[in-house]
Amino acid sequence: MQKKVIVIGTGLGGLSTALRLSTRGYEVEMVEKYHRAGGRLNLLEKGGFKFDMAPTFFSMSYEFEELVKDCNMPMPFEFVELDPLYSVHFEGDQRSYLIYKDLKKLALEFQNVEPDFERKITRFLKAAGQIFHDTENIVIQRNFDSLTQYLLKLTTVPIKHAPKMFYSMWREMERNFDSFEVKVIFSLVGFFLGATPFDTPAVYTLLNYTELVHDGYYNVKGGMYKIVEGILQELQKRGVQIHYNTEIVSFSKKDGEISSFTDTSGKEWKADLFVVNADAAWFRGAILKRPEFSVQKLDAKKWTLAPLTIYLGLDAKVPNMYHHNYFLRRNFEEYAGKIFKNKIKLDKPYYYVNIQSMHNPDYAPEGKECIFILCPVPDLRYKQDWRDDDEIADGIIQDLSDRTGFDFHAHTEVKVVLNPEHWEEMFGLYRGSGLGLAHDLNQVGGFRPKNKDEKFNNLYYVGASTIPGTGLPMTVISSRLVTERIQNDHGIVPKK
Template sequence: MTRALVLGAGIGGLSAAARLAHAGYQVQVHERLPRPGGRSNLIERDGFRIDTGPSILLMRDIVEGTFADVGADPAEYVSIRRLDPAYKVFFADGSRMEAKVDRAELRAELDAIEPGAGARFDDFAEIGGRLYRGAREHFVERNFRTLREMFGISNLPQFVSLRVYEPMHKLVGRHFSDERLRQLFTFNAMYIGMNPFTAPAIYALLPYNDTVEGVHFADGGMYGLVEGLVRLCQDLGVEIVCDHPATGVIERNGRAAGLRFADGDLEADLTLVNADWPWAQRRLLDREPRHPLPGRKLRYGPSAMNFYLGVRGDLSGLRAHNVVFGGDYAGNFADVFAGRVHERPSYYVHVPTLVDPSLAPDGHHIAYVLVPHSNSDAPIDWASERDRVRDYVLTDLADKGFDLRDRIVLEEVIDPPRWAEEFSLERGATFGLSHGVSQVGYLRPHNKDPHLDDLYYVGSSTHPGAGVPMVMLSARLVTERIADEHPPVRLGQVVHG
């Protein structure tokens, strides 16, 4: 049988392993951390089960497709439901609103902020829907093996119709004049680590996704999805070995011949690297990570300062997803992307226990706080920055009526340097390489190595990009490519030629 080794059991690696096994490869996954999931990991302590990374589940069809495409019933592996409201928003002037699922209710919420905005939302959502469907068809759900495939005559009109060269905040600004709604419909760019003020308008597909396609939740939290993927892999015969870091790739006669480990080498017919692409270039292949086009510099996304709190007592008044805007929206992003500290940042609070109480002991909740932050490359004193951001968030939440300070029974923090070291992320960039127009499609690191045969990549810093559904698509695209270039030889099959 054709033997495939997968380096890394992130959501991308697990999704690819399942697809490869289903296609007829013999698959083994080797993971450095004690449990699978990668960034989507777990803090499990004192009866709490807290997700470390992703929390907002979008594009349900792609998530469920990962199971259905390999002949499994998604419902047997993961239980997903849509959240209503998608999130609650706290604006800096003290006003609040909820992103309701029902269109009439959502319109009323928007009208209360800016009269007439509800009707204009319909038009905005229509554009967002077109961008979403167009982006998926022309840019996201396909492999780009040559520059021509991306910039060829047949694809060029899409660059115009998909508003690749217009900034997202301008498109939003044409529909909504109240600053609060402009924030509401641009902050979502941060889902992929983009600055709303430089993100191209195509990313207006993100607020469309939230409000129209829906924000979903997996029972058991995001790790419930990881567990579903692990079970799927096992049912398909994939072997997952944790606590087993690879130290390099075996390079022989111009091809990757497997992986190196401290306890010996493992040979394979093909090797699929799920570890963060730039991290893997530097640490496993001993190369400087380079942009696919000669002479262009790679751009890295930002990071996050995460606080994971186990809290005694009630958190009603919050929703599962809460976005809290600081006073200086533009300045906040300017600082994050320039490697500076921002005094009063916007942040996000996830309370999964409002949806799935089994994630905490009786009478307790989880408050997962994510503060978008410059990455670990920034010249920042991280120990004092951690304390400063913690004080700011807890005081700000108390001012809003949610005083957690005397109720915290469990606390952990992951700051940008910890994202880098513990989760093997170059510069601690939580969403990997940035997603500007110069770094998507063919211009993003490819899923096949340009120098070594039989070496492939899956995950956030490769095409199509970051986010749970995107890395699942990345898994689909790379396995399609592998099956095409390296069809599996099954046991008993006679190989000719």
């Protein structure tokens, strides 16, 4: 008999899992709290403008290739490789730094601040590449049945990498480079993990290798939401139904298994198996009422940055800017050390600017521009009141105008500001955390919430806060790992 699976949540992890399970003969149905699929990989439309809401690029493109091959389908979207990868602007500098994959071009960017840069970066990337290749199949690409199994597996990682588990990414930058600019720019990958380079272990310099050597960064032709649209089209062909505006609030159990989940309207959702694409830690506490995942216990964990996001529709094109831009200041260590716990003013924050219509002209009317701005801010544990979100946003827009010489305020037709409260409400992000649980050593691998439930044999998890971690390719890997779990437990189901 064909077994039925209900997937709760339509983020990339949930959508990818639905694809894989439907390929293996399962009947799949999905429920989603929001009015549109995608989770954080979503689309905002207003006043004739379109905006990718959160992710604006990704790495490890081969994980998407593995997904479509596994699901016997053509690639439903087209990659656009970024080169240069991004630009970085420091306050007070007349110039910006373009980050190229070509190390000779990159060396020219830093020739005045970092002597012998090409030799230094080559040595640094070689070490980072060794960490990546020595750990990818041991930690990232596999399931763990117990903490003991995970710890035993870690012993097979070459011992030379062990010290980098116990000191910070910033210290690793100091060991390899001299200039402030180089150390800051190549530690930005710590922010990609939703943390800072001062509290991110040095082993994560492997991300520098993935961005500059291994695979690079990619956008999608037509916008990042094409990923979601392409998967939705394939799911529709397979008869997978998705029910939007449906929020799960409780469950029923029978004989040691989940028998159904119930939504806010009282409707019961029954299936043989359930896969949760909501936050794996939050769901165990809020819905399953597990004491070990209580609010007090969750608040004591380390969570990733919260987003303050600004979406601008402009009546003109922006000159002299790249697609991806970081705007930084000179108080890097002080700012990074204080921002996430709300111990520094947000009057002069660090932020990222993505000119989305530069690569995706259909996102804005002809002659106009759409802009996405992300400012990492304290989550709702540390800053509960966000009534000043417009004031903070206006300060960022003014700062951007001052530093580029282009008056963004004067050219704004459409403006939307989303603070951590909005993100928590829209997508169930715990305390507004943008990327789920942080990647401390005691919150990765076998220490992370498992992708199979501890008590119910028919309940599984996929997404950023379970294994292997946060980011678009990580959630695609997560879908493969949870599908392996389900297949091992329940087999491949013959199709009707």
